[in-house]
Amino acid sequence: MTDIxxxxxxxxxxxxxxxxxFGLFFTLVSTVGVLRLPDIFARAHTASQTDTLGAGLALAAVALALGWxxxxxxxxxxxxxxxITNPTAAHAIARSAAESGVTPWEKDDDNTEGDDQ
Amino acid sequence: MAANKILVPLSDTVTVRQTVGYAVQSALEDADELECHLVVAIPHDGDGPAGESIIGEAEQLLERAASWVHEDAGSVSVSVHTAVLGTKEYLFGPREYAEEFATYAGEYGIDCVVLDPEYQPGVTAPMLQPLERELSNVGLEYDEAPVERPAKHERLVGQASFDRMFALFWVSYGFYLILGDPTYWFDLVTGAAVAGIVSLTLSNITFTVAPDRIKSPLRTLRFGLYVPYLIFEIVKANLAISVVILRPSMPIDPSLTRVNARVRSGLPLLALANSITLTPGTLAVRANDQRLIVHTLIPSAREDLFDGSLERAVRFVFHGRDSASIATPKERGDTEIIEGEDL
Structure with a gap:
């Protein structure tokens, strides 16, 4: 019994x-993404990874540790x-970027330093 | 003098009588004959047994409006045509309404639409401004009837009803007990008191539409099914994005796309846009009514978006299984890759 x-x-x-x-891994990937990706739109994609899987898995671990x-x-x-709040914030950032006239980086742009507005 | 032809979309509002009056009066100013087309456009749930009663109400409204036109026209010769629009296809947002009106106007050679400022054809979101924009997009001239009406600021506050209070009471009571201890009598009593106060004071601003006794719990249940599916999609997309980011060559191909979503404004559209943003690889940048502008990072995320699996899932949550089986946005031709300048 005690074995079980x-x-x-x-x-x-x-x-x-x-x-x-895994939570740490996805948070790390997200950080790498924010550093590597070319412009604000691409970075907003990966920034949401921290919240969805990074925080999600960490909170799942917390729930498991706390027990019932x-x-x-x-x-x-x-x-x-x-x-609920993460996509709202990501959308707000992307929308304000679009409204202030930032055009997204595209594959055939030579400039890898995307947002040079 | 030529006969004036006008189109008046009607809905059951406090100002519909004044709108008809204004339409007839202004059309007769520069003409001595009038051809007045009265239409009621019904929203997309016009199917099934509930739809029949909606159509019945629409016909009654048309009948009343037709007699108003004759009353206002007096001795002038006036011909009244009535029609119920939207019975054959689903009307979701302002764009569909505007297109429907434009088709109708084209058929009868009408060149002017008179709008009721309170026009609200069974949808919850405010309709007038987006509709005016869409009407000018399809090239139809419109005129807003100057009407007198009660102060606008009441719109935020819906009508108090038992259903709203009942629903809000249990939602806030449940939330209170999750934070507290559901087995402790003190929390049970104070929770009931707090939920009572909350539901009495706030029920009329929490829900813009009263929750339906059968549909709302069903939607909540289906939402419960939707969450695991969404999490699965999020994990899948996260893995795909992680692989791309960690590859030294970083093979990204960002592009802006426009997708016309076939979900209703309000909560369904919010759920869809939030789900799109939650899955990495797709990011909702703009939502102009049903036209979503989505930034996609990699081609596979773009394919998924164009296949519309999230859209079908959201339709399943809000309208049930039947309406979930629609053509993908790609098949409908509702997708488009756009340039950065078109934002």
Whole structure:
């Protein structure tokens, strides 16, 4: 009986570590993307990765670590609000960029330093 | 003198009577004969048994309006034509309405539309300004009837109704109990009190349309099905983007696209635009009514967007399974790759 309990705790621990590792990975990819991509529109794509999968997986790990208790519901709620506010913010940035006359970088532009407005 | 031909779109508003009056009066100023076309355009849920009652109401309104025209015209010879538009195809937004009016006007050689400032054909979003823009896009002349009406600022506040209060009460009570402890009597009592106050004071500004007793819970359930699907799409898109970013050659091909979405304004359009932005690789830059301008980063994300799987999913959430099976935006010819200058 105690074997099963320790096994379950081990599995839970491993799952938390894996989720956190993937969360960190996607946050890292998103940072690399923000640094490498040419202009504000392309960067807005990858910036949202941090919020969706980065924060999503990290919060999933938190929920798993907390176990079945009230605070777990908070993390789900948090994720829900992040999923509503993140695209709104990304859209606001892209829209204001478009309105202030920034034209998106395209493949055949020689200038890799995209937004040189 | 030539006969004047006018088109008057009607909807059941407080100012519809004044609009008809103005239309007849202004059309008779420079003509002694009048051909008045009264139309009611019904929104896209005009199908099925509920649709029949909508069409019935539309015909009653047309009948009343026709008698107003005769009343206002007095002794002048006037011919009244009535029609219900939009029974054959789905009208979603201002663009479809404007096109429908333009087709009708073309058929009968009408050159002027008289608009009711409060015109609202069964959709929730304000209609007048976008409709005026679309009418000038299709090259139809319009005239807004000067009417007297109650102050506009009341529009934010809907009518208080039991359904709204009931729905808001349970939503706020549920939220309170999630934050609190659903098994503790003190939280149960204070939660009920708070939810009661919230639902009494705020129910008429929370919902612009009263929640439907059957449809709204169904939509919530279908939204529950939609969330896992959306998460799956997000994970898929994230992996695709990550691969592209981490490759040293970084094979991106950004382009701007325009997609005409076949979902209604308001909540469905918001859900679609937010879902598009949430999936990396597609980013909603602009939403002019149903015309979404989407920036796409890689070709595969663009293909997915043109295949319209998210659009079908959103239609499933809001209108059920039947309306989810429509042609992809690509097949409909509703997609276009545009230049940066066209923003």
């Amino acid at each position: 309990v320790t096994l379950l705790t081990d599995v839970q621990f491993m799952a938390i570590v894996i989720l956190l590792a 208790q009230n605070a777990t519901a908070y993390t789900v709620l948090l994720l829900f609000f992040v999923f």
